[in-house]
Amino acid sequence: MSVKSFSRTGIDWEEKMGVYNIAVIPGDGIGTEVTEAACKVLDAVAGKFGHQFVYKTLLAGGCAIDAHGVALTPETLNECKKSDSVLLGAVGGPKWDNLPGAERPERALLDLRGGLELFANLRPAILYPQLSSASPLKDENLKNGIDIMIVRELTGGLYFGDRGRRPGGVMPDGSPKGMEAFDTEAYSEAEIERIVRVGFELAKARKKKLTSVDKANILESSRLWREVNERVAKEYPEVEYEYYYVDNAAMQLVRRPGDFDVIVTTNMFGDIISDEAGMITGSIGMLPSASLGKPGMPGMYEPVHGSAPDIAGQDKANPCAAILSAAMMLRWSFGLGEEADLIEQAICAALDRGYRTPDIAYTQNCIRVGTKEMTTRVMESIV
Numbered sequence: 001m002s003v004k005s006f007s008r009t010g011i012d013w014e015e016k017m018g019v020y021n022i023a024v025i026p027g028d029g030i031g032t033e034v035t036e037a038a039c040k041v042l043d044a045v046a047g048k049f050g051h052q053f054v055y056k057t058l059l060a061g062g063c064a065i066d067a068h069g070v071a072l073t074p075e076t077l078n079e080c081k082k083s084d085s086v087l088l089g090a091v092g093g094p095k096w097d098n099l100p101g102a103e104r105p106e107r108a109l110l111d112l113r114g115g116l117e118l119f120a121n122l123r124p125a126i127l128y129p130q131l132s133s134a135s136p137l138k139d140e141n142l143k144n145g146i147d148i149m150i151v152r153e154l155t156g157g158l159y160f161g162d163r164g165r166r167p168g169g170v171m172p173d174g175s176p177k178g179m180e181a182f183d184t185e186a187y188s189e190a191e192i193e194r195i196v197r198v199g200f201e202l203a204k205a206r207k208k209k210l211t212s213v214d215k216a217n218i219l220e221s222s223r224l225w226r227e228v229n230e231r232v233a234k235e236y237p238e239v240e241y242e243y244y245y246v247d248n249a250a251m252q253l254v255r256r257p258g259d260f261d262v263i264v265t266t267n268m269f270g271d272i273i274s275d276e277a278g279m280i281t282g283s284i285g286m287l288p289s290a291s292l293g294k295p296g297m298p299g300m301y302e303p304v305h306g307s308a309p310d311i312a313g314q315d316k317a318n319p320c321a322a323i324l325s326a327a328m329m330l331r332w333s334f335g336l337g338e339e340a341d342l343i344e345q346a347i348c349a350a351l352d353r354g355y356r357t358p359d360i361a362y363t364q365n366c367i368r369v370g371t372k373e374m375t376t377r378v379m380e381s382i383v
């Protein structure tokens with residue numbers, strides 16, 4: 001798929017002579033193993049196409065707490081801002097589990113998203129035919145395959161609205177309510193429009209179908225969401241546009257996932273729907289993601305999985321999610337669609353030849369390999 005880049009629109013890559021500066025944040029646990037794998041694959045691509053990927057390795061997450069006392073230093077954020085793109089592994093682990101929320105390793109993710117103004121989260125959910133037995137769905141629900149791109153709004157809505165606690169008054173029977181907690185869902189037209197446009201642009205380059213997910217029968221913020229969606233849809237007559245209430249979307253995703261192409265939705269609905277879509281494809285070790293900001297700002301690319309402390313340092317992690325995240329980086333930040341396609345085909349080729357890390361080794365006749373060998377097997381097709 002050859003499409004224009006989103007995040008770095010306006011950059012003249014030819015002037016940069018094929019040199020791309022990538023901030024690499026391995027993070028904690030298996031983050032270090034899978035980012036190493038992704039960089040190896042990127043280097044193979046660079047060798048084939050004559051690009052130069054220049055990496056700057058940065059600390060964030062638990063390792064940054066150990067080194068600097070905070071999950072993300074202003075200096076690290078600044079380095080990320082100066083880069084052309086950010087490749088992240090995963091952060092967190094039991095060592096830091098007892099820290100208060102604001103001091104935990106995961107704080108780095110929120111600060112990176114906020115600092116880089118990453119408002120669009122892209123999570124593809126693809127069912128690889130070689131791994132179809134990993135899906136919890138029946139064959140009849142999978143007959144059209146699964147190839148969905150979830151576009152989740154990332155910097156607004158319920159997760160960023162006013163929140164707090166206050167005295168709750170009294171119940172109808174006069175008994176005290178105790179404290180009451182509240183969170184607020186707020187979206188502006190501008191916030192909705194920019195994420196919806198990402199959805200339509202993606203749909204235009206794919207199967208030309210966009211599903212907008214909201215709760216417009218109940219929520220005022222969803223009614224504005226739908227109004228803006230419908231207005232923008234008029235500019236994309238080539239894209240089939242439909243909308244679902246979130247509860248129905250959750251049901252249809254398991255009933256007939258093959259009917260969806262691009263789904264655009266709010267922060268909280270996207271959080272839930274994207275996990276559901278990921279789950280029905282099988283292993284978490286195969287799920288990449290991209291977070292994109294406004295033109296001129298670097299995007300951030302990371303596997304969906306966490307730091308998997310239970311398998312860290314044992315050469316058991318599936319590197320595919322991180323490698324596929326690197327492919328998304330090439331496509332969406334650098335406009336290198338051919339190179340991205342090649343990486344995705346190389347993953348399929350390794351699966352076709354039977355290579356499987358333990359998390360996806362379901363069948364007797366597959367060849368069980370570790371992180372390093374899986375990476376080598378993927379690289380074999382990039383020549």
Ligand code: NAD
Binds near residue numbers: 030089307308309318
């Ligand atoms: P997890 O994704 O790390 O692991 C869940 C399960 O999936 C584990 O059994 C793990 O072994 C397995 N798994 C995950 N990735 C795998 C891979 N690439 N290959 C093979 N198996 C894989 O989720 P968790 O256990 O809930 O969280 C562990 C830590 O990661 C926590 O500290 C959590 O806060 C953090 N976390 C970080 C991110 C992130 O950095 N974006 C995301 C989720 C969780």
